[in-house]
Amino acid sequence: MELIDGKALAKSIRENLKEEVDKLKKNGINPRLAVIMVGDDKASKVYVKNKSKACEEIGVDYKEYLLEEDITMDELLNLIHILNVDKNVHGILLQSPLPKQLDINEAFKEIATEKDVDGFNPINVGKLSLNQDCFVSCTPYGIIKMLESYNIPLEGAHAVIVGRSNIVGKPLLQCLLNKNATVTICHSKTKDLASTTKNADIVIAALGKPNFIKADMVREGAVVIDVGINRNEEGKIVGDVDFEDVSKKASYITPVPGGVGPMTIAMLMVNVVKAAKARMK
């Protein structure tokens, strides 16, 4: 079994990006990411802190917009529209979840496509499904980068994704299809999940259930990617895969923490630099 070291890979991506940011600055472009956060969600605070640290490390300006829990949709859209036309802002990120009165999909729709570094605007979602150049959402993008960096063949491979969310499962399905994998996507209504996952060359667990995927659900030699970030009863961060159990059978496996998480943030940085470069052109 080989461990897929997302932390180390993410570090090397950030190091390369730092050089690109330096070049952009020499050409008068000062890349900036604007992050909008509404309310006081604890997990979101941790995520945005990690994003700001990554920006600082590679030399990207980071600007946070903290909005009150009870803001209206009009107020949120107004801020998005201001950032859309701000020439100093290259990437806009709206941190989820949002309070109930706000419609996140309506908000994503308003983020300018060329600043949509999370790839959640329906135009970018559509372009991904057409295999056109676009901003690819960061978690699926990071998973593909990891698989490719470890020379894991995707063409012709059978990949089974567990979870069909708009931010992970569905865009990952498109990314893998674009790489000529055969893809099956499972969800809470899937019958006999284990019989499907056992057929996979690559299993990607993105369901948000601690230690859900066990060794008897994967075949010998499978590649196992764990997207989950969950807290167990002891308050420890664990993935959706029972690492101890599954690592005995897998050929490659990602740890949690230190797997998909850092890659997600690294790919966000890739997208911010891409957005800034596009401005230079």
Ligand code: NAP
């Ligand atoms: P989500 O929106 O809650 O979606 C979960 C998906 O899993 C749904 O499609 C659901 O099916 C499916 N599911 C739930 N229970 C299942 C079961 N017993 N069997 C089969 N499918 C089941 O979750 P998400 O936002 O995609 O996040 C998933 C996990 O990844 C979470 O732990 C989250 O914290 C983590 N995450 C990590 C990163 C990272 O950077 N590492 C990024 C994003 C998310 P239905 O559609 O039928 O309800």
